[in-house]
Amino acid sequence: xxxxxxxxxxxxxxxxxxxxxxxxxxxxxxxxxxxxxxxxxxxxxxxxxxxxxxxxxxxxxxxxxxxxxxxxxxxxxxxxxxxxxxxxxxxxxxxxxxxxxxxxxxxxxxxxxxxxxxxxxxxxxxxxxxxxxxxxxxxxxxxxxxxxxxxxxxxxxxxxxxxxxxxxxxxxxxxxxxxxxxxxxxxxxxxxxxxxxxxxxxxxxxxxxxxxxxxxxxxxxxxxxxxxxxxxxxxxxxxxxxxxxxxxxxxxxxxx
Amino acid sequence: xxxxxxxxxxxxxxxxxxxxxxxxxxxxxxxxxxxxxxxxxxxxxxxxxxxxxxxxxxxxxxxxxxxxxxxxxxxxxxxxxxxxxxxxxxxxxxxxxxxxxxxxxxxxxxxxxxxxxxxxxxxxxxxxxxxxxxxxxxxxxxxxxxxxxxxxxxxxxxxxxxxxxxxxxxxxxxxxxxxxxxxxxxxxxxxxxxxxxxxxxxxxxxxxxxxxxxxxxxxxxxxxxxxxxxxxxxxxxxxxxxxxxxxxxxxxxxxxxxxxxxxxxxxxxxxxxxxxxxxxxxxxxxxxxxxxxxxxxxxxxxxxxxxxxxxxxxxxxxxxxx
Numbered sequence: 417x418x419x420x421x422x423x424x425x426x427x428x429x430x431x432x433x434x435x436x437x438x439x440x441x442x443x444x445x446x447x448x449x450x451x452x453x454x455x456x457x458x459x460x461x462x463x464x465x466x467x468x469x470x471x472x473x474x475x476x477x478x479x480x481x482x483x484x485x486x487x488x489x490x491x492x493x494x495x496x497x498x499x500x501x502x503x504x505x506x507x508x509x510x511x512x513x514x515x516x517x518x519x520x521x522x523x524x525x526x527x528x529x530x531x532x533x534x535x536x537x538x539x540x541x542x543x544x545x546x547x548x549x550x551x552x553x554x555x556x557x558x559x560x561x562x563x564x565x566x567x568x569x570x571x572x573x574x575x576x577x578x579x580x581x582x583x584x585x586x587x588x589x590x591x592x593x594x595x596x597x598x599x600x601x602x603x604x605x606x607x608x609x610x611x612x613x614x615x616x617x618x619x620x621x622x623x624x625x626x627x628x629x630x631x632x633x634x635x636x637x638x639x640x641x642x643x644x645x646x647x648x649x650x651x652x653x654x655x656x657x658x659x660x661x662x663x664x665x666x667x668x669x670x671x672x
Numbered sequence: 673x674x675x676x677x678x679x680x681x682x683x684x685x686x687x688x689x690x691x692x693x694x695x696x697x698x699x700x701x702x703x704x705x706x707x708x709x710x711x712x713x714x715x716x717x718x719x720x721x722x723x724x725x726x727x728x729x730x731x732x733x734x735x736x737x738x739x740x741x742x743x744x745x746x747x748x749x750x751x752x753x754x755x756x757x758x759x760x761x762x763x764x765x766x767x768x769x770x771x772x773x774x775x776x777x778x779x780x781x782x783x784x785x786x787x788x789x790x791x792x793x794x795x796x797x798x799x800x801x802x803x804x805x806x807x808x809x810x811x812x813x814x815x816x817x818x819x820x821x822x823x824x825x826x827x828x829x830x831x832x833x834x835x836x837x838x839x840x841x842x843x844x845x846x847x848x849x850x851x852x853x854x855x856x857x858x859x860x861x862x863x864x865x866x867x868x869x870x871x872x873x874x875x876x877x878x879x880x881x882x883x884x885x886x887x888x889x890x891x892x893x894x895x896x897x898x899x900x901x902x903x904x905x906x907x908x909x910x911x912x913x914x915x916x917x918x919x920x921x922x923x924x925x926x927x928x929x930x931x932x933x934x935x936x937x938x939x940x941x942x943x944x945x946x947x948x949x950x951x952x953x954x955x956x957x958x959x960x961x962x963x964x965x966x967x968x969x970x971x972x973x974x975x976x977x978x979x980x981x982x983x984x985x986x987x988x989x990x991x992x993x994x
Contacts, residue, residue, distance in 0.1 A: 541815070542788065543776035544772055547773060547776040551779075552780060558859060577684055579930055585861055591858070596928070631817060638811070645970055648976050656961075656979055657988040660959060669878060
């Protein structure tokens with residue numbers, strides 16, 4: 417089973433996001449980048465699939481930060497076998513359409529049985545990468561998947577709908593799967609192991625082609641104005657607890 | 673190109689999803705501005721009746737046994753063919769489990785741009801302007817397609833549903849067979865899996881003690897459960913907690929979980945991602961506790977505190993017990 421996982425780095429959302437002077441993009445250079453959390457799940461599900469069905473896992477991404485190696489080394493430490501990065505003039509925040517085309521071109525040559533990616537990323541303004549890769553490769557796609565089981569040239573996947581309802585699909589391989597969550601929480605790789613791998617690991621470099629662009633242009637980026645804000649309680653846990661109890665008692669919801 | 677606005681109807685278990693009405697209402701506005709029609713595209717097998725309650729100018733109903741249940745491959749093929757054949761100005765779908773399987777792929781196969789996570793749409797002169805909610809709800813991006821035509825995927829709850837419900841008369845329905853063969857699908861629908869019963873029904877609780885990533889670990893769930901016991905209610909959670917397996921999936925509030933409207937909703941250690949807010953913003957009173965004073969949960973909460981939830985929980989439990 418030849419499994420390829422496509423990954424993407426995005427701004428760390430716990431940071432304060434600043435908008436650039438033109439008001440049309442983030443001030444990307446001021447931001448820390450982290451691996452898209454759904455991609456963490458895609459890596460985990462790929463490694464779990466390899467562990468049960470055999471095969472190899474190759475992790476690949478477009479290096480938009482100059483720091484993709486760190487994410488690739490971490491994936492190797494978690495059980496991926498090979499790593500590759502697509503290089504070229506692709507700045508931070510490169511649109512999904514471009515990243516998907518670059519990834520599909522590179523993945524095509526790898527003849528995968530299964531391509532997994534995170535189902536979405538917080539910066540997918542022009543759409544999710546996974547279905548675009550599938551369309552470029554001419555492969556079937558199912559996304560919002562929480563479990564993949566491979567057998568007899570097929571993947572049985574569980575797709576989530578609202579309200580806890582799920583649908584089971586059987587997908588002929590090769591196929592692309594958009595992972596919402598792995599069967600189990602992404603495993604932890606010790607820093608010492610990642611450092612060790614960073615010393616010896618080989619990351620294949622693939623020169624990317626041209627950017628295709630998103631087909632739309634951002635006119636204005638801004639922070640949403642919230643309609644309201646909570647009345648904030650200062651003070652110790654003791655004081656906060658008293659205020660909460662008073663509120664609940666007022667509403668007659670305290671058990672007697 | 674026509675000036676029509678297409679809306680992909682979404683339904684599950686024989687029931688239209690609210691987002692279908694939400695988009696239909698918005699589509700009518702846009703179609704009027706562009707001088708076209710709001711056309712609901714309904715795919716199914718013997719599902720024509722679903723069209724009756726949708727408020728739109730017309731309904732295009734594609735009937736095929738392969739469309740009896742949602743199938744991303746079958747839907748993708750039919751929509752690509754319809755878009756090529758009828759070249760609508762705008763194609764609207766949900767940024768939902770259904771629409772997320774389709775929009776981006778259609779953007780590649782049809783060459784139309786896709787603007788995703790849309791919670792605002794307007795016709796500015798002759799141009800469509802779509803506003804996306806990105807970066808976990810922290811940023812709004814207002815964009816226009818470079819050409820005239822565009823696919824947009826809309827967030828649930830972004831537009832009022834009532835504007836897209838049928839008034840006195842239903843819209844005329846044009847029924848067609850699938851414009852493309854659907855006999856050789858690589859994706860096969862097997863079955864729907866309904867949520868497990870037997871656990872607490874969090875939609876029926878007067879109070880919910882809801883916990884998020886801030887709970888830190890499974891060993892701390894007990895602290896939330898003790899508070900819930902003292903209050904006589906249940907513990908619910910945001911996605912990271914159920915993904916980690918610390919609580920069953922039946923306790924998940926939000927987009928892929930359940931929508932709850934309790935009298936009091938406690939959000940402990942929940943940051944308030946848009947997917948979570950979608951499931952709980954209708955609660956009568958929301959009390960949020962999160963050490964990050966800038967967490968978006970405080971924008972929807974009525975009361976908030978930034979103390980450590982792990983310190984607060986035991987103290988609060990004692991006080992509730994009296």
